[in-house]
Amino acid sequence: MATGAVQDIDATQFRERNLAGPLRDFAHAFLHALRNLLPIILVVAAFQALLFREWPEGGLAMVGGLLIVAVGVALFLQGLELSIFPVGKRLANQFARRGSVPLLMAFGFAIGFSAVVAEPALIAVAEQAREISGGRIDALTLRLIVACSVGLVMAMGVLRVILGHPIHWYMIAGYVTVVLVTFFAPAEIVGLAYDSGGVTTNIVTVPLIAALGIGLASSIRGRNPLIDGFGLVALAVMVPMISVQLYGILVYADAGNLASGAELVSTGGDTGKSAGLLAMILDLFSMLRDVLPIILTVLFFQYAVLRHSLASPLKVGVGFGLVIIGLYAFVVGLKLGLFPIGRSMAEQLITFDTWLWVYLFAFAIGFATTMAEPALIAVGQQAEEAAAGKIQGNVIRLLVAFGVAIGITIGVHRIISGDSIHYYIIGGYLLVIVLTILAPRYIVALAFDLGGVTTSEVTVPLVTALGIGLAGQIDGRSVLIDGFGLIAFASIFPIVTVMSYAILMERMAHRRETPQ
Numbered sequence: 001m002a003t004g005a006v007q008d009i010d011a012t013q014f015r016e017r018n019l020a021g022p023l024r025d026f027a028h029a030f031l032h033a034l035r036n037l038l039p040i041i042l043v044v045a046a047f048q049a050l051l052f053r054e055w056p057e058g059g060l061a062m063v064g065g066l067l068i069v070a071v072g073v074a075l076f077l078q079g080l081e082l083s084i085f086p087v088g089k090r091l092a093n094q095f096a097r098r099g100s101v102p103l104l105m106a107f108g109f110a111i112g113f114s115a116v117v118a119e120p121a122l123i124a125v126a127e128q129a130r131e132i133s134g135g136r137i138d139a140l141t142l143r144l145i146v147a148c149s150v151g152l153v154m155a156m157g158v159l160r161v162i163l164g165h166p167i168h169w170y171m172i173a174g175y176v177t178v179v180l181v182t183f184f185a186p187a188e189i190v191g192l193a194y195d196s197g198g199v200t201t202n203i204v205t206v207p208l209i210a211a212l213g214i215g216l217a218s219s220i221r222g223r224n225p226l227i228d229g230f231g232l233v234a235l236a237v238m239v240p241m242i243s244v245q246l247y248g249i250l251v252y253a254d255a256g257n258l259a260s261g262a263e264l265v266s267t268g269g270d271t272g273k274s275a276g277l278l279a280m281i282l283d284l285f286s287m288l289r290d291v292l293p294i295i296l297t298v299l300f301f302q303y304a305v306l307r308h309s310l311a312s313p314l315k316v317g318v319g320f321g322l323v324i325i326g327l328y329a330f331v332v333g334l335k336l337g338l339f340p341i342g343r344s345m346a347e348q349l350i351t352f353d354t355w356l357w358v359y360l361f362a363f364a365i366g367f368a369t370t371m372a373e374p375a376l377i378a379v380g381q382q383a384e385e386a387a388a389g390k391i392q393g394n395v396i397r398l399l400v401a402f403g404v405a406i407g408i409t410i411g412v413h414r415i416i417s418g419d420s421i422h423y424y425i426i427g428g429y430l431l432v433i434v435l436t437i438l439a440p441r442y443i444v445a446l447a448f449d450l451g452g453v454t455t456s457e458v459t460v461p462l463v464t465a466l467g468i469g470l471a472g473q474i475d476g477r478s479v480l481i482d483g484f485g486l487i488a489f490a491s492i493f494p495i496v497t498v499m500s501y502a503i504l505m506e507r508m509a510h511r512r513e514t515p516q
Helices: 002-052 059-082 084-098 101-117 120-132 139-163 167-184 187-198 205-219 225-229 232-251 261-272 276-305 313-349 356-371 374-387 393-417 421-438 441-452 459-473 486-513
Strands: none
Touching: 002 059, 002 313, 002 356, 059 120, 059 313, 101 139, 101 276, 120 139, 120 187, 120 313, 120 459, 139 187, 139 205, 139 232, 167 232, 167 421, 167 441, 187 232, 187 421, 187 486, 232 441, 276 313, 313 356, 313 459, 356 393, 356 459, 374 393, 393 421, 393 441, 393 459, 393 486, 421 486, 441 486, 459 486
């Protein structure tokens, strides 16, 4: 009896230990997601308490939506830690040991494609574009185009690191192409195209992409991790801008059948009111479809290419299940929380006689959310380690946060003024090209990467909803033409602030070293 009791106690303790680890990880991820939401909550609460002095309509539903977003992000990240991250790292290490360039490029394409096609922020933007365009822009097609673009970028970026080509020539040629394509792209697609590039990189994709580039540069003799390792994130932002604009040229080849933005905003809200068990099951199956490319990629390379079985198939399967459930919760939370907050703030701010409060809210949201962006913190730390004293992570975060705040404020001004986004975008990237020529080589790849890590799964839906809300409330503005584009501004101006700072520091150092 005593032996049996001891065995029962041991079994109970074993189960408790097995449960404690995942529960602790989930609690950590949930608190992490809440910390990312905290800047948004503080800014919105401050405006509601000090300026509006009233509780927003549907406020409780918004709070519930934010909590669901946090739960969804926590489950999603925990699922990644159990499945995609460990399996992906093992695959990358095995391919690197084989030393096969075609295999590394194929794996880079597959990882880039599968990571982005299931990106929550891209799903949110694609669904908004589908609703606002009246179905003319197909959400799945848009996501596949962006995902294929990022896959090609990853393959090309792996080859660039191996060959040791300077990143600035790729960036200059790429953004010259972006500017040229923008001249011919219809107004309905430009803002969406730039936003689609901006949402490809966040807490999930950035660490994977950056780790692949830095790992390759560190393992190849004659490569510098700071100069050669960074840059993949920047390319992942740039190429979708080109491909989505080309898609828009085809979609809007005929100018007819354009629905009005106001009508689409009013009807778009009804699509989110799915009720009942059947609707929940269908939504979960749609999430499975979103994650399926990642599952197929992992299984194909694991079994068909390497011909090895998974180390922990049950653990990986549970991880994929958590990813699917987390995505579902995230999308539900968006509809209840972040989208309504963005639109509600736009509606409330526009009632004042001055636009000052709109500008102030845009600046505050941009700065606060960026300072809390985990992907930015991660890249800043990696840059500080790779730069060996040339760069400080905290300074980088401040520069990027100011850049995002300035960019979103300028983007809001464009919506208010009704100016064409073409002039702002072309002017912004021409400035970036000039700074790329003048900036010290060590900062170029990092600056472009930093422009891509400013848009998280939390920031993107709120900023997108703010732009759509403003465009829907101001007379004479088209939601499709004017509502998108804020994410693009949030990606351009951090590049400007970081490069400008590096140029200034280099000039000051040169003056100190030059004898008077």
